[in-house]
Amino acid sequence: MPLVVVGISVLVLLFLMTKLRLNGFASLLLVAVGVALVRGIPVADIPDVLSKGIGGQIGDTMLTIGLGAMVGRVMGDSGAAQRIAAKLLAVCGPRWVQVAMVLTATLIGVTMFYEVAFVIIVPIAFTLVRVTRSKLxxxxxxxxxxxxxxxxxxxxxxxxxxxxxxxxxSVGLTLFYGLFIAVPAGAFIALVWPRLPFVRAMNPSVPTGLVSDRTFEEEEMPSAAWSLSVALLPVVLIAGAAVTDMVTSADTPVMHFINFVGSAPIALLLTLLVAIWAFGPRIGRSLEEVSASCRGAAQAMAMILLVIGAGGAFKQVLVNGGISDYIKQATSGWSVSPIILAWLIAVILRVALGSATVAVVTASGVALPLVAGSGIHAEVMVLAVSCGSIAFSHVNDPGFWMFKEYFNLSVIDAIKVRTTYTTVLAILGLGGVLAMERVLDVLNL
Structure with a gap:
């Protein structure tokens, strides 16, 4: 049974990394090869499958994570990250630092990919940890x-x-309805989870090389205006392109240019160029010093990128091994509420494959025939599938490894924290979706 293969592969991976202490990159590749053999992928094709998985994952993330890490390190080494952290503390106070992080992440995360927003904000989080002497x-x-x-x-x-x-x-209505579910659910879990005893017992340190360890004096730091402007530049470029794309479908050179500068890699590259000047020669730092910051960020990112790429290889083997097709066939005859069915299929696919995007696309194909005859709002069905895809993030999810590496956690601790919070978010999301459909029916919308 394909799902048994998935379960065994996860257990083997945990054994390799926790008991044998094998490197995450090597462990993921070994398990991926084993699963490929068991699932009948021809031996001659396995290297290509692994390369496709690694290439697809790294291609999506390397530019984003690499450039974002460089921007963060340049800001950290110049004192700009400390300036932003100080401004947040001045506005919210140390007691409300978590609320400040939730508000910042929510505003930026509405339009920006997780990986992009993460690498932009995490240097500020690291700096706040050092300044407030809080746990990471x-x-x-x-x-x-x-x-x-x-x-x-x-x-x-x-x-x-x-x-x-x-x-x-409607993308607009989906976003509008979804905000009523995502914002309260995300804020609730974000403020509750760090207070749980098993999370408070963990005390990982900030990974070395990703942020400056230096504490700057007031006169050494760039102004708040420059610091915030550079930090928000990629947000403005990416969000601006996304909003423009939502409100117009014009195919013009201007739109092509907006989409170009609003793509994550280009937006971050432009931000890096601005950061090099603004926090380099403009404030008296040499280009050699700024280049050293970029090199330090690149070196610190090397193993993180390798592990994320290997996670992509593992995911690709599961996809090529027919796991998604098996789940699609097995669930096609289930007789349950279309909302719950769509959510559950997305959850199962997410657990088996790791990729949230693959899970939602496959689940939507299974649930599509249910939408027309069910009377359920299409936007609500979109939210049902989408929130199901966040559940049970674990070792076959490249995002899991990014979370683990940046927060310097063991595999077991990362499972305890990330797998649990993503699962509870998915369950809260399902409840919100069911409630939203009921409200829309009552209002006759």
Whole structure:
């Protein structure tokens, strides 16, 4: 049974990494090869499948994560990240630092991919940890939870947007309805999870090389205006392109240019160029010093990128091994509420494959025939599939490894934290979707 293979592969991976202490990159590749052999993928094709998985994952994330890490390190080494952290503390106070992180992550995460927003905000979180002497998870976890919620629940993120197209749902209405579910659910979990005893017992340190350890004096830091402007530049570029794309379908050179500068890699590249000047020669730092910051960020990112790429290889083996097709066939005859069925299929696919995007696209194909005859609002069905895709993030999810590496957690601790919060978010999302459908029916909308 394909799902048994998935379960055994996860157990083997945990054994390799926790008991044998084998490197995550090597462990993921070994398990991926084993699953490929068991699932009958021809031996001659396995290297290509692994390369496709690694290439697809790294191609999507390397530019984003690499450029984002460089921007963060340049800001950290110049004192700009500390300036932003100080401004947040001045506005909210140390007591409300978690609320500040949730608000920041929610506003930025509405339009930005999880990975992009994560690498932009995490240097500020690291700096706040050092300045307030708080635990890393106390400050960083609310940020990650809020970003996960926005990315998984709402368009214009890729999963929800793809499902909206499949169901012929309004992207604008999906976003509007989804905000009523995503914002309260994300904020609730973001503020509750760091307070749970098993999370408070963890005390990981900030990974070395990703942020400056230096504490700057007031006169050494760039102004708040410059610091915030550079930090928000990619947000403005990416969000501006997303909003423009939502309100117009014009195919003009201007739109092509907006989409170009609003793509995550280009937006971050432009931000890096601005950061190099603004926090380099403009304030008396040499280009050599700024280049050293970029090199330090790249070196610190090397293993993180390798592990994320190997996670993509594992995911690709599961897809090529027919796991998604098996689940699609097995669930096609179930007789349950279309909302619950769509959510449950997305959950099962997410557990088996790891990729939220693959899960939502496949689940939407299974649930599509249910939309027309059910009388359920298409936008609600989009949200049902989307929130199901966040559940049970674990070792076959490349985002899991990014979370683990940035927060310097063991595999077991990362499962305890990330797998649990993503699952509870999915369940809260389902409850919100069912309630939303009921409200729309009562209001006759």
């Amino acid at each position: 998870l106390w400050v960083g976890l609310p940020m990650s939870i809020a970003l996960s919620t926005m990315h998984s629940f709402l368009p214009p993120h890729p999963g929800p947007t793809a499902v909206a197209a499949t169901f012929h749902a």
